[in-house]
Amino acid sequence: MKVNMNIDVHHVTRVEGHGNIRIEVQDGRLVEAKWEVVETPRFFEAILKGMPHDNAPTLTSRICGICSIGHTLASLRAVERAMDVEVPATAQKLRLLAKHGETLQSHFLHLLFLVAPDFLNVGSVIPLVDSHPDLVAKAARLKGMANSMCDLIAGRTTHPVSLVVGGVSKAPDKRQLAELKKTMEDRMRDAADVLELFKTLALPDFERETEFVSLKGDKTYPWIGGDLVSSDGVIKPEDQYLAMSNEYQVNFSTSKFTKLSRDSFAVGALARLNNNYDLLHGKAKEVAETLGLEPMNYNPYMNNIAQLVECFHALAESLDLIDEMLDGGMNDLRRRYEVQAGVGIGAVEVPRGILYHHYNIDEKGMITHANCIIPTTQNNANIHYDLAELVKQEVKKGSDDQEVRKLCEMLVRAYDPCISCSVH
Numbered sequence: 245m246k247v248n249m250n251i252d253v254h255h256v257t258r259v260e261g262h263g264n265i266r267i268e269v270q271d272g273r274l275v276e277a278k279w280e281v282v283e284t285p286r287f288f289e290a291i292l293k294g295m296p297h298d299n300a301p302t303l304t305s306r307i308c309g310i311c312s313i314g315h316t317l318a319s320l321r322a323v324e325r326a327m328d329v330e331v332p333a334t335a336q337k338l339r340l341l342a343k344h345g346e347t348l349q350s351h352f353l354h355l356l357f358l359v360a361p362d363f364l365n366v367g368s369v370i371p372l373v374d375s376h377p378d379l380v381a382k383a384a385r386l387k388g389m390a391n392s393m394c395d396l397i398a399g400r401t402t403h404p405v406s407l408v409v410g411g412v413s414k415a416p417d418k419r420q421l422a423e424l425k426k427t428m429e430d431r432m433r434d435a436a437d438v439l440e441l442f443k444t445l446a447l448p449d450f451e452r453e454t455e456f457v458s459l460k461g462d463k464t465y466p467w468i469g470g471d472l473v474s475s476d477g478v479i480k481p482e483d484q485y486l487a488m489s490n491e492y493q494v495n496f497s498t499s500k501f502t503k504l505s506r507d508s509f510a511v512g513a514l515a516r517l518n519n520n521y522d523l524l525h526g527k528a529k530e531v532a533e534t535l536g537l538e539p540m541n542y543n544p545y546m547n548n549i550a551q552l553v554e555c556f557h558a559l560a561e562s563l564d565l566i567d568e569m570l571d572g573g574m575n576d577l578r579r580r581y582e583v584q585a586g587v588g589i590g591a592v593e594v595p596r597g598i599l600y601h602h603y604n605i606d607e608k609g610m611i612t613h614a615n616c617i618i619p620t621t622q623n624n625a626n627i628h629y630d631l632a633e634l635v636k637q638e639v640k641k642g643s644d645d646q647e648v649r650k651l652c653e654m655l656v657r658a659y660d661p662c663i664s665c666s667v668h
Contacts, residue, residue: 247272247639251649255282256656258358258368260310261663265652267635274639277632279624279656281499283667292614297323297583297605298409304601304616305403308665310353312402313346313394314594318601318616321469321590323409326605327583332576335411336468337565338397342407343467343592344558344565345393349401350595351513351551351558352390354660356383356438359548362654363445379441382434389431393562396424411578418570425566428559435555439531442552448651451542452633454626455506456515457488459593461523465557466516467593473519475540476505482591485600489617499666501625502617508625511597512659513550514541525564528557544630545658551595583609596620596660620666623659630655 249269255262264280288307292300301319305312317339324331331339356379357369366372373380391401396416398404406414416424459466460473472480472488480488491500503509517524517532518539524532532538532553537546585607592599597619604613631652638648 247642249635249639249645249648251645251652253649253653256653258361259657259661259663260665261661261667263656263661263663265631265656267631267648267652269635269639272639274632274636277628277635278496279628279631281497281624281663281666283498283664285498285667286664288668289614289616292603292611295611297326297603297609297611300603300611300614301407301409302403307616307618307668308662309402310350310662311346311594311596311599311665313342313398313404313407314592314599315601316398316404316407317343317468318590318592318594318599320407320409321592322588322601322603323590323605324581324588325590326586326588326603327581328586329410329581330579331411332579334415334569334572334574335577337569338412338415338577339407340467341562341565342394342397342404344562345390345397347558347595348390348555349387349394350660351555352383352386352438354595355442355548355551355555356386358660359657360441362650362657382437386431386434386438389427392427393424396420408578410581413578415574415577418574421566421570425563425570428563432559435559439534439552439556442535442549447543447545447549448654449543450545450634450637450651450655452544452630453542454629455504455509456518456540457504457509457511457622458516458519458598459591461520463523465520465523465525465561469591472591472598474504474509475515475518478504483589485589485591485602485617489600489622491617491621497624499624499663500621501628502622503625508629509622510544510626510659511619511622512547513554513595514544514547515597516593517550517553524553525557525560527560528553531556544626544655547658547660551660583607594619596662597622616668618662618666618668620659620661620663623661624666627656627659627661
């Protein structure tokens with residue numbers, strides 16, 4: 245059967261930033277399948293050079309409006325490791341709680357406002373306001389709860405002000421924490437209804453075996469710092485992130501690509517879950533089992549299911565953290581430190597995958613070199629090669645242009661790319 249296909253998606257919608265999909269098939273043979281990032285670079289690393297170290301977390305939070313807390317935490321970790329600053333235990337708990345607030349913000353936004361319209365056969369969330377008002381209301385309540393977490397712990401919904409070198413500058417009182425706990429417990433009912441919806445969704449049947457890279461958990465599911473691990477057996481300390489990421493340029497994308505043991509690798513919720521499944525909170529593991537998600541899973545569309553599982557993990561772990569703080573003292577929030585020269589690297593799991601910040605700092609505390617590697621940069625090559633394999637499989641099935649175009653757009657959205665962030 246002769247199959248010709250020419251798909252040009254300019255730009256993919258319901259993702260952050262601008263990226264294109266180009267597909268060409270002639271006589272049933274794949275000629276081209278390309279993922280193009282076309283955003284203009286913003287040169288944050290150059291801006292950091294010559295800047296005081298304690299300004300870096302505030303500046304780099306502006307790299308991303310969705311993962312601004314994650315960028316702040318990676319920046320803080322890089323500075324604190326360069327200057328041997330030990331963060332107090334209560335501040336570490338508050339930082340992780342802020343991190344969970346951001347993960348919940350991002351995952352619920354992505355799943356319910358950007359992904360759900362594909363499965364409900366509409367072009368955006370707007371028609372769902374009339375057709376599925378209860379779902380939209382629940383989505384708004386869950387997003388609102390996550391925003392409130394960030395407001396309370398980090399000082400703002402985005403671009404945090406309470407997370408500072410040495411710890412946190414301000415903490416909520418116990419009454420506020422108890423109120424947050426009550427709100428989160430109330431929202432668990434909405435999360436349970438979202439789970440029931442996702443049980444009914446039929447995800448595309450597609451697999452391409454790849455390598456998954458994430459932080460490596462020790463006793464808990466990993467979020468901030470620690471060793472790096474790949475599903476192909478590579479394990480490296482945080483400081484050797486360059487050997488794990490291996491950035492390179494291609495002539496059709498303004499964002500770099502990366503690779504490790506193969507042509508590409510994936511980061512993000514599915515990578516974290518595949519590499520650290522046994523460390524999921526008990527409630528989250530029940531959800532994963534209910535949704536048929538267990539390692540190793542090579543279907544990139546299942547990244548969305550992994551995001552939902554992580555929502556339950558973040559909710560459960562946040563409630564545990566709040567209980568610990570309600571039972572204990574909250575006075576030791578920030579550690580004094582001496583400015584000194586050093587090199588620091590911070591790795592943090594943000595919603596889309598592992599994020600690296602690396603600074604060289606001189607004896608006056610000024611940054612002399614900076615490098616940031618963003619999760620979407622690490623996913624670009626995997627998206628690119630997934631598209632090629634997906635089109636080959638769909639051509640064999642006899643799928644038409646419209647079917648293939650929708651599946652390709654859904655594939656890109658499954659990675660939840662933050663394209664502007666990747667051309668920092």
